[in-house]
Amino acid sequence: MLSRIALRSVAGRQSATTALVARGSATDAVGERDEKNFPRPVRGEPGKVRLGFVPEEWFQFFHSKTGVTGPYTFGVGLATYLCSKEIYVMEHEYYTGLSIFVMVYYATTRFGPKIAQWLDKEVDAVENNWNEGRVENVKFLEQSIEEEKAAQWRAQGQELLIEAKKENVLLQLEAAYRERLMSAYTEVKRRLDYQLEKSNMERRIAQKHMVEWIVANVMKAITPDQEKQTLDRCIADLSALAAKK
Template sequence: MLSRILFKAGRPVSSCVRVAARMSSSTPSTLQVVDKNYPARVQDWENFKMPGAPYEGMGPLPPVPDFDENSVRHYVIPEYWFDFLYPRTGATGLYTLMAGFSAMLVSKEYFIYTPDTWYAATLLLTVAGLNKMAGKDIRNLFDNMRTDELKALDQVKSDQMEDLKQTVDEIKLEQWRSGSAEMINDALKNNLAMMLETEYLNRQAAVVEAVKRKLDYQVEVQKVDSQLAHG
């Protein structure tokens, strides 16, 4: 008899379930893929986006959004279900729907009570009570643990960045030294060329001096021969 409450809204259960599923599927998604095919060669790394990535560019991942407690009721029921059924069935429409659906499952023997059912109900009540009493403290504890892990990862990243920067500076220094070595080699080549040119000029001057002495000797010999011939 209680299963008839399900038809109070004027539509069967299956249609209500389909409408709720359609609403859940029609919610806007924040994941938008820019490129469907991976490019063979990326030119613009700043605006490039990996296919299926939930963020723009190649920068760091965006921060994880905080959980909004007002988005669900009783930890599992979405709030927009209540917003959808409120103008049709009133504030208690979803609760009536759930109660009628549960009654139908029990009355039609789709769901049969067993001792495990009470164990599961006790476990759910215990978890709900613990969440009510210490849920925030436990959540803050896990948030702090995650924050510490993120800080440790950031520290490792910073250390690696410093090592990479130091490596880049060393490479630049070696490149500068290689450029200085080329300049030194050019200077040595110029000095060697000047030394060779100086040696060539010295030898040329020595040859000219030797030829001049021989010519002077021949001139003196001619003078002596002419004096002896006229004397």
């Protein structure tokens, strides 16, 4: 029984080592395990036994050749042969061992199931603890993947925000360009209006001075006699117009 457990533990370690070696090939490009071609190792369970220590395979081996009673007949016959030929001598150590065997058998049948249940619970607790750690690690990695996807989504949003800011800067530059263009237009128009007003003012001043100069020269050219004659003629014309009315 103990030898079978030792062999199975060694085989389990070898399979675990093989799984660790093949870990690189058991995972694909994205890091996910190929559960179909590389299944996860399962904790081995001891096989069935009879009489507390005899493997079930031995009985199956005899059952195909001698029937159901074959293993028991073989065991009793072998023990009888050893004892009758004094190959196995029944000295005082034999009875001591027999007493110990009876006590062990009693303890096994009395306390064995409870101890087995307790040990199974402890093994299940350790296995559940290992699985819990693995599940929590998987959840943590999945959460990290989701956070990474969210970070990528935020990064894409930042790209859109940067594009919007660039567009806003271009609009501000366009507004500043139009404002400066309007300012240049206003300044040029104001200066042209100033030049026009200046030209009009110079023309009016020149016209005024010309009129005053002509009037002054005409007034200088008129003598007092001509002025008196003109005044008399005007009075006569007015009198004639009054008489006609």
